[in-house]
Amino acid sequence: MTKQKRVMIADDDPGILDAVEAMLEFGGYNVSTTCNGATLLEMKEGFPDLLLLDIWMSGTDGRDVCKLLKQDEKTKDMPIIMISASTELEKSAKEAGADDFLEKPFDMDELLDKIKFHIK
Template identity: 60%
Template sequence: MNKPIRITVADDDPGILDAVGMMLEMEGYIVNATLNGNTILTSQNELPDVYVLDIWMSGSDGRELCKKLKSEERTKHIPVILISASNDLKYSAEIAGADDFLAKPFEIDMLLSKIEKALLN
């Protein structure tokens, strides 16, 4: 039996966080959702299989979080998908080491396909 896939989602918009979390749970994922991206760096819980991080969050920047995750031995192998309301940030997401980028607003199917792609790599 396969273990369930864990996804950590960080976004400072409670509406987006709730909607994305609910849709991912309906797809069978275990979701850890947080309004404060900085908590993912200090979390001692079981590591996720994928991170989905908003780029612009109050108190933290998804690109900086991505760089930190990619520089740490225990998290550098975990795919990071950055999301943002600005499509102009795709390049800076790549510079930060993100595995993928998604512009808001997005269809949940698009996010699901990016998560599936990230899990295959």
């Protein structure tokens, strides 16, 4: 049996965290959540296989977090899908190093497809 892939969701909206966590667990993923994107910058190990990162979180710009993760040797290859309610932020998300972008509210099937694509 293959090890469950781990996905971390960083979003400051508890409703989104709960809904996405439930869907991904149903999809067979091991899910962890945080309402603070900077949590990942403090981690030393146990990184997820993929990060779903909200662009706007209280106190943190997800793009800054993304840039720092992509510069770090330990996390530079971890796929990051950035999510935002604004389509205008897709370009800046990609510039920050995000591997993909999803606009809120997003379709769960689309999210699952993107996660499958990025987690080899």
